[in-house]
Amino acid sequence: xxxxxxxxxxxxxxxxxxxxxxxxxxxxxxxxxxxxxxxxxxxxxxxxxxxxxxxxxxxxxxxxxxxxxxxxxxxxxxxxxxxxxxxxxxxxxxxxxxxxxxxxxxxxxxxxxxxxxxxxxxxxxxxxxxxxxxxxxxxxxxxxxxxxxxxxx
Amino acid sequence: xxxxxxxxxxxxxxxxxxxxxxxxxxxxxxxxxxxxxxxxxxxxxxxxxxxxxxxxxxxxxxxxxxxxxxxxxxxxxxxxxxxxxxxxxxxxxxxxxxxxxxxxxxxxxxxxxxxxxxxxxxxxxxxxxxxxxxxxxxxxxxxxxxxxxxxxxx
Numbered sequence: 001x002x003x004x005x006x007x008x009x010x011x012x013x014x015x016x017x018x019x020x021x022x023x024x025x026x027x028x029x030x031x032x033x034x035x036x037x038x039x040x041x042x043x044x045x046x047x048x049x050x051x052x053x054x055x056x057x058x059x060x061x062x063x064x065x066x067x068x069x070x071x072x073x074x075x076x077x078x079x080x081x082x083x084x085x086x087x088x089x090x091x092x093x094x095x096x097x098x099x100x101x102x103x104x105x106x107x108x109x110x111x112x113x114x115x116x117x118x119x120x121x122x123x124x125x126x127x128x129x130x131x132x133x134x135x136x137x138x139x140x141x142x143x144x145x146x147x148x149x150x151x152x153x
Numbered sequence: 154x155x156x157x158x159x160x161x162x163x164x165x166x167x168x169x170x171x172x173x174x175x176x177x178x179x180x181x182x183x184x185x186x187x188x189x190x191x192x193x194x195x196x197x198x199x200x201x202x203x204x205x206x207x208x209x210x211x212x213x214x215x216x217x218x219x220x221x222x223x224x225x226x227x228x229x230x231x232x233x234x235x236x237x238x239x240x241x242x243x244x245x246x247x248x249x250x251x252x253x254x255x256x257x258x259x260x261x262x263x264x265x266x267x268x269x270x271x272x273x274x275x276x277x278x279x280x281x282x283x284x285x286x287x288x289x290x291x292x293x294x295x296x297x298x299x300x301x302x303x304x305x306x307x
Contacts, residue, residue, distance in 0.1 A: 038186050135240045
């Protein structure tokens with residue numbers, strides 16, 4: 001077995017058995033934030049929500065090169081973000097996350113109410129783990145968290 | 154009315170809302186998410202929807218009253234409304250928004266104004282019905298009953 005390196009960025013997304021996933025959910029719609037939070041909580045996740053990309057980057061500690069405020073003590077295992085948001089889109093947020101050496105290993109899921117193949121491909125090519133169509137259903141989220149728990153095995 | 158009768162009345166009411174396409178399966182998702190940890194979940198989400206919708210309708214009316222209509226802005230508002238109505242399962246409102254967006258793209262001001270009226274109408278009808286449904290739920294719970302679990306395909 002390889003020696004554990006707890007500070008390596010590649011362990012950011014590997015769940016320890018028994019660990020509760022911590023998800024950062026980003027959406028400008030209050031209703032959708034409430035929904036996704038409940039869906040994730042019902043799938044035994046801890047949830048932090050953000051109403052826009054900038055706030056998400058702040059929470060992840062990616063705005064001014066400081067150490068992550070969230071990942072310091074309660075690391076984020078998954079980021080789920082809406083695509084269409086005013087200001088920074090979900091795609092732009094995805095790019096910023098993938099550009100970061102600290103956060104790039106964290107899986108990012110993009111949600112959208114619109115099923116546009118070019119949009120989906122663009123996100124997947126940029127490194128999004130998955131693309132989900134809104135409105136989200138319980139079965140979608142359950143499958144997502146199942147996959148998350150299985151990552152790294 | 155006993156609890157059994159109230160539950161049957163609730164089931165008939167919600168069934169009719171589905172049959173008349175005011176609601177779709179997404180509303181059932183909301184009901185399913187409600188549990189002992191969140192017994193007011195549906196009420197809270199629907200209330201948020203009402204507040205949000207009324208704000209959007211005000212913004213839409215204002216945008217369409219302008220001398221020179223900013224169709225991008227109108228479309229952004231309708232997109233938002235389409236999203237929130239889809240999220241709670243308000244199918245009639247959602248469909249009215251889809252039609253509305255097409256006219257925004259065409260920059261057809263008269264059609265847009267007609268669409269706004271249509272969306273308003275759909276919204277106020279579903280709002281009325283949802284309020285009735287939620288009141289029935291409150292009565293059932295107050296009488297010690299539980300809200301029936303609805304599955305699609307009834």
